[in-house]
Amino acid sequence: MLFNDGISTGDIARRLLLPRATVYRVVQQLKDRGHVLELKKSGRPRTVNTRRTRGIIKKRITRNDAVSMNQMASSLGISRQSVQSIVKKDLGLNSYRLLRGQYLTEQSKKNRLEKAKKLLDALKVRRLSEIIWTDEKIFTVEPLPNRQNARQLLSKDEAKSPKRRLAYKRLFPKSVMVWAGLTSEDSRLWNF
Structure with missing residues (x-):
């Protein structure tokens, strides 16, 4: 409108607080084409990334x-x-390697808490020198995936979330049982 009113490009740039080169380019497009609408771009249209x-x-x-x-x-x-x-x-999204981590279900967390409470109750009743400390555990041996090749696609916000710690459950896991005993007086350790 300002160009059609006969105002110079310098005055238009000062009024609209725009760079003079921008105003000159728009005025030139208006002179050449009669409009300032964006032209259809040449080039190959997208066929795959739709x-x-x-x-x-x-x-x-x-x-x-x-x-x-x-x-x-x-x-x-x-x-x-x-x-x-x-x-x-x-x-x-980015590709992240899998992290190693212990897989604890809510049930296993509750079991650990109950066992710790029972142990504390037993210590209140007896002296430490009379207690034989034993422990047994069934360890499930599962091969970890190749962390270099097994990847996760996550956004940068999820990169440090617990979602990166994956647990792999196998249909027939291999198990190993370990048992140990220890007394406080003779400090002997038995492993089976």
Whole structure:
């Protein structure tokens, strides 16, 4: 409107508090094309990175954040680089290695608390020198996954959350039982 009223580009820039080069470029577009609307860009249109593909990938990661990008790419029929680009740039997710951590269920936490309370009650009644300390535990031996190859796709906010500590349950886990006993007087230790 200011240009059509015959005001110079310098005065328009001062009134609107804009750089003079910006005002000059807009005025030049108005002279050349008669409008300042954005032109349709040349270039190849998107065929793989579409809203539908991004939605499918997001749903799969939400269901299982340890899904392999290679498997996802082959099932969708697109390249791995396209899947990586969508996951990193569009969804804002990063690939993290699995952390090692102890898996404690709520039931195992309650059991530990009950056993500790019973032990404290027993110590109130007897002297320490009369007690034979024994312990037995069944350790479940499960091979950890290859942490270098097994990955999780998480946002940066979830990178330090407990969600990164995964527990792997096997159908037929191997178990080892360890038993030990100790008295306070002779300090002998028995292992079986």
